[in-house]
Amino acid sequence: MSETQLPSLTVADVQRSVTTELDRIGPVIDELGAIFAAEGFELALVGGPVRDAMLGRQHDDLDFTTSARPDDTEMILKKWGDATWDMGRDFGTIGCRKGPWQVEVTTYRSEHYDPSSRKPDVDFGDSLAGDLGRRDFTVNAMAVRLPGREVVDLYGGVVDLATRTLRTPGTPEASFSDDPLRMMRAARFAAQLGFAVAPEVRQAMTEMADRISIISAERVRDELVKLLCAPYPRLGLTLLVDTGLADRVLPELPSLRLERDEHHRHKDVYEHTLTVLDQAIALEDRLPDGGPDFVSRFAALMHDVGKPRTRRFLDDGTVTFHHHDVVGAKITRKRMQALKFSNAETDAVTQLVEQHLRFHGYGSGEWTDSAVRRYVRDAGDQLARLHVLTRADCTTRNRRKAERLARTYDALEARIAKLAAEEELASMRPALDGNQIMAILGLQPGRAVGEAYTFLLDLRIDEGPMSPEDAETRLRDWWAARS
Template sequence: MLVSAPEPPTLTVVELQRNAEAELARIAPVIDDLGTLFADAGHELALVGGPVRDAMLGRPHADLDFATSARPDDTERILKSWGEATWDMGRDFGTIGCQKGPWTVEVTTYRSEAYDPGSRKPAVDFGDSLEGDLVRRDFTVNAMAVRVPGRVVEDPYGGVVDLAQGLIRTPGTPQDSFSDDPLRMLRAARFAAQLGFTVAPDVVAAMTGMAGRIEIISAERVRDELVKLISAPHPARGLRLLVETGLAAYVLPELPALVLERDEHHRHKDVYEHTLTVLEQSIDLEDRLPDGGPDFVSRFAALMHDVGKPRTRRFLDDGSVTFHHHDVVGAKITRKRMQALRFPKDTTDAVAKLVELHLRFHGYGSGEWTDSAVRRYVRDAGDQLARLHVLTRADCTTRNRAKAERLRRTYDELEARIAVLQEQEELDAIRPDLDGNQIMELLGIPPGREVGEAYRYLLELRLDNGPMSQEDAKVALLEWWRGR
């Protein structure tokens, strides 16, 4: 369980305070100026939340969040006098935004918000004190503030100590916090994944007892938290917490389903543990991707690559176990889950394609594929080829070092063959040696189904034989046309 003693803190309270002083000095032109403007207008202003936490951790911010006693109309007037552009999309929640140079500022009226037991949207009430505003925040490490312009630190719930100890706690009782906003249960796992922190035992207990409350949260908000969790430095830490508390059964049920009951002879590996290992290994390989990492598509494909196994598991008479077609079944399951979570279609298509193709390499053997098979591998992977390389390599979790080294060398060889063919044949843009207009002119046919059939024939010919001259392609097409 993740409720064990916190890891040794990396920073002391004194070091956190020194970091905060340095960061506050860096952003002083913004916070002092705004603090003075609000004070002159008779309002309180305080830097709050993530910028305060990250200032203590030595992480600079250009996006600054403030809380104020001013109502939105007053806030808007002050920000218009200070900034270059303002916006009020969050007005219903008391938030007015502003841009000035490199700084993005959002100022929110002190508030309290709570969920009706059957509602997906919070009811917002404006508050009248900074401490009352802080107590409604998710965790103590996010419930610290710095009053400006005086730069007085407010930490009524012990956030600095928790930050030093690497501990996730709630300002009030976790039951009250999660009743107010059940999404905070996912945020606890997300912060564990982002910061590497331990979640306090009473918070874990509340997450376990209240897991079902997550069902009132919209799919979009759940999706956004999962993306942040999986894109964090330690996603396996957060995912384990979701499984252990039962939250995963509501938001990503395919993950706990991988905890397959192992038979008495241990005839297959622990799919759940294997999956988390593949995820971690894929993260280690992200430097192979064109844009590096964190790469959500690559990570989520690693997480979902074996979700078809529970549905396809079969025990044979000889005592062995099979998971035939779990790649195809898993791709369908993945697509369905991502659609339920309202992922964009292109992201869903990319992840589902990787899940469906993750076993393809195992037909390569020790290099038996022809050039035609290599071309098809590249064609089927399309723009996901680099991610498929990462997933395939990460999927090797055997403890047999000789076998692991053999698989690595074999995939090195396949990638080298792909590189040679790409240079020789422009594999990234495989197309027939004749285009649609040439096909219609040669065969004397109008646009329609027959042009598509001819195009597909030439594409298969291109994949089988590599590039052909246009004359050879015309001869082959006419021969096919006469014999069809």
């Protein structure tokens, strides 16, 4: 999606949507509201479920806020539901499941950050108004009192929802000072909902970007993942870059805004990257599990981050980025480690960045069987994602060139499929295993066995499947020549 937000709604549209959704979830919210009221407590549906109900989106996970303290909430929910949990007790939250419904009930809260702290100080509040006032954005600061279904909108959330605008209940400076992660959440909600950010919110994000430094890498990472897996990640990423937040949490992205030479002989790498991301998202239906797929999206975002360090201007005015794939992979690994991504995610994204040019190294499509096997072997379990990234990386405006590249890659995939059917490429291995190699050559476990196995694997890739007898002959010849 472009940087333009989605079209506005009318307040009447919002009201119709919320009525329809409240009727659907009525059996749950009305019953819980009546139970809490009978025990002398207030209860209100709040936050995301209310916002999404007004947008016509259905939820089976429901969030409530209450005047009850956690012990009382837990007592009520144990009687009502099938199972309860209290991992969020320190924050006043008790969870419960009943049939297909999952609910979380949180005691009215007030919380804030100490200027040097990474974690909020949480105090229980005593009113719904106070609880709503401490929330991040007006569209998340609406509630529905229960029972009775009275909509509570103290900060103009309905209008902001209709105009698809993100504002804070109080001043954005106070909101972001209390919880700097809300600046990342603004970008995430822009990406998830297709909303614009109010000018005063954008200005506060720009002026307070340094404040994000007190937030843990894990919390920043989680917001970044949600942003990238949202329907409109370009909106959120653009906001991060324009406000300077990206300089603090993902500096490789704004670094792609290379100044262009006066003859415009190379692409705007930043805009190219966002286009590749858009195209990778459009190709996710090619992946076994579909999308959204964080690994392929983040690989698309990071695939050219090695270009700023490898850019060279030649005497004839052309620009080169030699080895930017290898350099980019190292940069990507360092950034993902800093953001505390898992080793598996880091390895997958890094591999895709390093291999994203591999297809172009084989000329115009004259692929030998050996080259196809090596391409598949090197891609391993990331082959489907590599197909997506390679196709998405074609952003040329030259229609004939784009069609030629697409045909060439179609041919490569067809070759892979043909060889896969004939040779079991997905589980490519030599005809002899390590134990057989040791028996044939009279070796003990060690480096020589690994070298022999690599020789046979390379032989398998270059020449295709062979019988164990032929493999043994070739192995003995190799060993004799090596000795």
